Each structure stands twice: as C-alpha cells, then as structure tokens.
C-alpha cells in the first residue's frame with residue numbers, strides 16, 4: 001500500500017500513513033452489508049442482493065447520491081477475516097448474489113479472500129462499480145466476477161473532469177467496458193431470470209446533460225454488441241444538497257427523449273420509471289451487518 005497506484009487516479013498515497021484521493025486507508029472500511037431490494041430485478045430478485053457497501057470512492061462525483069460514504073468515507077474498519085464472515089452471513093440470509101458496491105479502492109485486500117472462497121460461496125459475484133477501472137484492476141478480478149454492474153457516466157472526458165474531477169473518464173470507461181465484456185461474455189440468466197453472467201450497464205440521466213446521455217448510448221452501440229449486454233437507464237437523480245450542479249431535478253422531456261432513443265436503438269434491459277426521483281433508493285449507511 002506504499003505509493004498506491006491501483007486506480008486510474010494513480011495518486012501515489014502511502015495508505016499505511018494517510019488516506020488516498022479515494023478516501024481509503026490501509027483497512028477495509030464498510031458502511032453497510034445487508035440484503036438490498038432496490039437493484040435491478042435480475043440482481044435483487046425476490047430475496048435481495050447481498051450488498052456490501054464499501055467506504056471511499058476512486059471517482060467521487062460532485063452529485064453523488066451516496067455522498068456520506070463516497071466523499072466522507074463514513075464506515076467501520078474491519079479485518080479481512082470479518083470481511084470473509086460477512087460474505088457467508090449474507091449467503092445464510094438468502095442473498096441471490098454477493099454485490100460488491102464501490103469496492104475499487106479496497107481491491108488488493110479483498111481479491112485474495114474472494115479468490116479463495118469463490119467456489120465455497122457458490123453465489124454469483126456482482127461487481128458494482130463506476131466504470132473508472134484500470135486494466136490492472138480488471139486483471140485482479142478476472143475469474144472472480146460473474147456480473148459487472150457498471151456505470152457508464154460520460155461519453156466526454158471534459159464532462160468527467162467537470163463533474164468527477166478526472167481527465168480521462170470516457171476513455172478509461174470505454175476500455176474497461178470492453179475488458180469486462182471479454183472477461184464475462186454475453187448475459188446469461190437462470191430459469192428464474194436472475195443474472196448469472198454478463199455486463200449490465202447503468203446510466204443515470206443527469207439534469208441538463210441530455211446530450212451526454214445520447215452520446216453515451218451511441219458510444220455503447222459502437223464498442224459493444226448491444227444485444228449481448230443489458231442497459232439500466234436511470235432517472236432517480238436527486239440533488240444531494242452539496243453539489244452546485246446538477247442543481248435541479250430531471251425533466252420529463254429529458255428522460256423520455258433518452259429512453260425513447262435507447263429503445264429505438266434496440267437496447268434491452270430496464271428503464272426506470274420517471275417517478276423514481278427520490279432518495280428512497282439510497283439505503284441508510286448505518287453500519288448494518290458490518291460489526292457482529
């Protein structure tokens with residue numbers, strides 16, 4: 001962890017002594033580990049997804065809906081042994097899968113555990129991430145992850161700089177999506193419709209940035225076979241009270257025009273109802289399931 005260069009920020013922090021640009025230190029830090037019903041139906045199913053929310057974030061978007069954990073690193077430090085126990089506790093609770101939410105900054109600590117326990121856990125591993133993953137990070141995850149549940153936020157590097165403070169989001173994410181697809185292949189579902197393998201791409205339509213959303217769809221159609229992935233188009237943005245932009249809610253026109261374009265282009269997947277604009281989809285980051 002000395003001079004960490006794990007993620008594309010490559011900030012070089014000595015995490016044994018200080019937190020990196022992602023807010024992570026030397027320990028695994030979690031904000032919540034519980035069954036979660038608010039992912040896409042093929043992830044949450046009827047019993048819930050075993051969601052493990054990690055603290056910190058390599059991207060830290062201004063408008064983040066999980067601000068307390070991504071920017072303020074709210075959470076509890078745990079040992080690798082406790083992390084392993086948590087995975088089995090979620091399995092015992094009936095989780096359809098294990099859903100690692102924003103785990104990038106903790107990869108080096110959790111990958112050996114996941115690799116060792118994968119067969120015994122016998123559940124799909126869902127890697128729920130920002131799209132800002134380097135080649136090295138995806139190589140670490142090779143053979144561990146079954147489903148990439150990944151954001152594709154911007155098709156334009158300048159917008160990534162403006163809203164997420166990184167100069168190369170569009171380029172990094174496009175390369176990462178290709179690598180994720182090569183690693184897990186086309187979407188596959190079990191007889192109950194639960195996703196077992198594949199890439200499910202989320203795109204949150206941001207107020208005032210409709211053209212970015214249309215460009216995101218175009219880029220996806222150019223770099224992937226859209227019939228072999230699934231899209232989850234989201235309208236749920238709610239101003240977080242901290243960021244200056246976007247400072248308003250999405251309009252009906254903005255969302256419908258992007259949704260209609262996605263449909264015409266042949267994307268399959270999920271189109272969130274326009275009425276989903278509220279904070280109810282953000283769980284309380286109260287440490288549930290983290291400590292014994």
Ligand code: SF4
Pocket residue numbers: 004005006007008009010011012013015019020021022023024058104105
């Ligand atoms: S994972 Fe965190 S500490 Fe490591 S390079 Fe990225 S931002 Fe810096």
